Amino acid sequence: MKPDNKGSNGRKQPKKTLVDHVYHEIQNRILYNIWGTGYQALEQELCEELGVSRTPVREALIRLQRDGLVNVVPRHGMRVLPISATDIQQIYQILTSLESLAVELAAARELSARDYKSLDTALKAMKIAQDASDLKAWAQADEDFHYHLVALSANRILIELVDSFWGRAQRARLTMLSIRNNPINSTQDHAKIVDAIRRGDSARARELIEGHRKRGASDLTELMEKHLNILQLS
Amino acid sequence: MKPDNKGSNGRKQPKKTLVDHVYHEIQNRILYNIWGTGYQALEQELCEELGVSRTPVREALIRLQRDGLVNVVPRHGMRVLPISATDIQQIYQILTSLESLAVELAAARELSARDYKSLDTALKAMKIAQDASDLKAWAQADEDFHYHLVALSANRILIELVDSFWGRAQRARLTMLSIRNNPINSTQDHAKIVDAIRRGDSARARELIEGHRKRGASDLTELMEKHLNILQLS
DNA sequence: ATGACAATTAATGGATACCTTAATGGATTT
DNA sequence: AAATCCATTAAGGTATCCATTAATTGTCAT
Incomplete structure (x- = not known):
């Protein structure tokens, strides 16, 4: 969103x-x-x-x-609606796929300095939040980063689609945030992705974000299974 | 759908x-x-x-x-809403991505004989329609095949998502059908995909459908550019 | 003649009233 | 006592009504 x-x-x-x-x-x-x-x-x-x-x-x-x-x-x-571990997994699978496409498209485009700025800003915000151990700010910056990434795809329909998915994704994310112990150092991941886009290496960019999301998703499901009792799911 | x-x-x-x-x-x-x-x-x-x-x-x-x-x-x-060449391209990009995910998931699952049957039936229908040069029946069978493919992902949310996309995809497809000269021999493509799924080779399956869709999409956009005047697009 | 402003009109957003239908509880019958 | 059926009622689906607002047209002034 x-x-x-x-x-x-x-x-x-x-x-x-x-x-x-x-x-x-x-x-x-x-x-x-x-x-x-x-x-x-x-x-x-x-x-x-x-x-x-x-x-x-x-x-x-x-x-x-x-x-x-x-x-x-x-x-x-x-x-x-309840949001189960399965739902979260499925939502992340879809988001991964859609974001991979977005990144691939973004990397294949000619981006303006302004475009990069939006990514860099979000990146910086993440670093600051991470240093300050501000979990909430970090999550917000993370969300911003991913939002901008999709926006750069220039695929209007895709952007709308991801946007309409935002609510479910957000629920999944917030649910997890409460039990997530430490922000994964995805800041590095993000920086690498931006680099790949900058080089116009769309295949590599896609690879990176796919790995990033998949790691995130498996972390999440793992966490969920551990803490299933805590959550008011299903 | x-x-x-x-x-x-x-x-x-x-x-x-x-x-x-x-x-x-x-x-x-x-x-x-x-x-x-x-x-x-x-x-x-x-x-x-x-x-x-x-x-x-x-x-x-x-x-x-x-x-x-x-x-x-x-x-x-x-x-x-008008459906432009750009729209069609974007829709196909998204469908490609979502179907790739679906196929990957399907190939990673344990499928029943019944599951394969649904694919095989659609495959057979395509062959028959192709031999009879029945363009409409072919398109229908093609649609069926892709629908079943997604259904086999067992990702409920994904299935719904693709379903909600169906209308737009359908419009794009029908628009194109009117000017498509001959059914691309995607029957072979399909058979290969089913094979890969059967072997449980999810990476290969994903690769295949991605190639299949991308080829289809580029064929379509090429056709569109040629026939742009014929179509009542905006 | 042209542009702006006002009066008119028509379409939408929202509220309400109405009617159909399904859940619930009680009564009747076996 | 249990099961079934009917009556009651409340919720949702649909129609209609009202108020608000934007488009249009016409008039007046420059």
């Missing part, structure tokens, strides 16, 4: 339309675990909670359902 | 809810080019056309918009 407050993430800015507002509000509550896995609410309850009528709620729910965040079943309202 | 009539494809089966009906109806009209690129209609017009009120129409439009088939802009109703 975009690091700024456009798109579907975010800080609560008064949105133009109520549907958007409801959408972002519910999304936030799910992503920041205010409404945890399994939380159920009827349309009417959501209306009262959010102070709007059923129309915007219903329309927001359609979008959220497509995002894979909730399930809407007649007579039982919406339900926040 | 599933070759049978479940999911979002399809033959017009009387759906349970009006929203579903409207969704499928509009989707069909777009996919089968009854409403071509650039077609515009106000919500009210859609209501009259389909004989329902605005509510189901609006809810269906949200889904269609997410599918990338239409754009809904206030005061101008919905508009069938």
Whole structure:
């Protein structure tokens, strides 16, 4: 997701339309675990909670359902979908694949100095956060980096696709963050990827990010299996 | 998309809810080019056309918009999105990437005889259609084959994702089918892929499908550039 | 004649009212 | 006592209604 407050993430800015507002509000509550896995609410309850009528709620729910965040079943309202170890694994597999493509495309393009700047900025932020052991800032910078990477692919449809995946990925990431002991030194990985892009070596860039993601994913699943009891999953 | 009539494809089966009906109806009209690129209609017009009120129409439009088939802009109703050469290229890039992942996963799994059967059936259908020079049947069989391939990944989220992409992919494919001179002999490609899966050689399988898709994509874009004037693309 | 502003109109976003349907509990029958 | 069926009711699906806002057109002034 975009690091700024456009798109579907975010800080609560008064949105133009109520549907958007409801959408972002519910999304936030799910992503920041205010409404945890399994939380159920009827349309009417959501209306009262959010102070709007059923129309915007219903329309927001359609979008959220497509995002894979909730399930809407007649007579039982919406339900926040569980995110299992399997889900996380599958999500990371997909993200790996899509990001690999993005990086390959980015490396094959002519990038401007401005493009590199966005990557370098994120890289620097990661280093700073890592030195300060600021786990949250690190995660944010990591997210920014990966976002910019995808943006550089110049494949508009791909960017949208990854964006629409962001919610699920974010949930997976946040879930893991809570039990992740130390930030993996992926800062180095990232620097290498940027280098490969700079050299225009698309095959190598793809290789690198694929390895990076796969390592990340296997770390995550390993952690999950260890801490499965702690997490309120499934 | 599933070759049978479940999911979002399809033959017009009387759906349970009006929203579903409207969704499928509009989707069909777009996919089968009854409403071509650039077609515009106000919500009210859609209501009259389909004989329902605005509510189901609006809810269906949200889904269609997410599918990338239409754009809904206030005061101008919905508009069938153009599909440009660039779009087709980008869509194929993404599909290539996702299918590569799917094949890799499939090859790494233990597949049942039943699984292979679904592939073999599609393969056989392709051969028959090819011998009969039945372009339409060939395209259908090709689609079936690729669908089954993805299904064998056992990555539920991936399957859904590709499925939701189906509409756009289908439009790209149909657009191309009209100007495609002869079915590329991808039947051989397919057979090789199935072989690799059978041997459990996931890397090779991935390589093969990636090559297959990339060749297909470049053929398509080449064709598009030649015939750009024929197509009503934007 | 052209541009700007205002009045009109029409389409959307949102609220509400209505109707259909499914879950629940109780009653009746075996 | 258990099972089945019916009645009740609440939730969701759909239609309609209202308010807001943007497009359009017409008029007036420069």
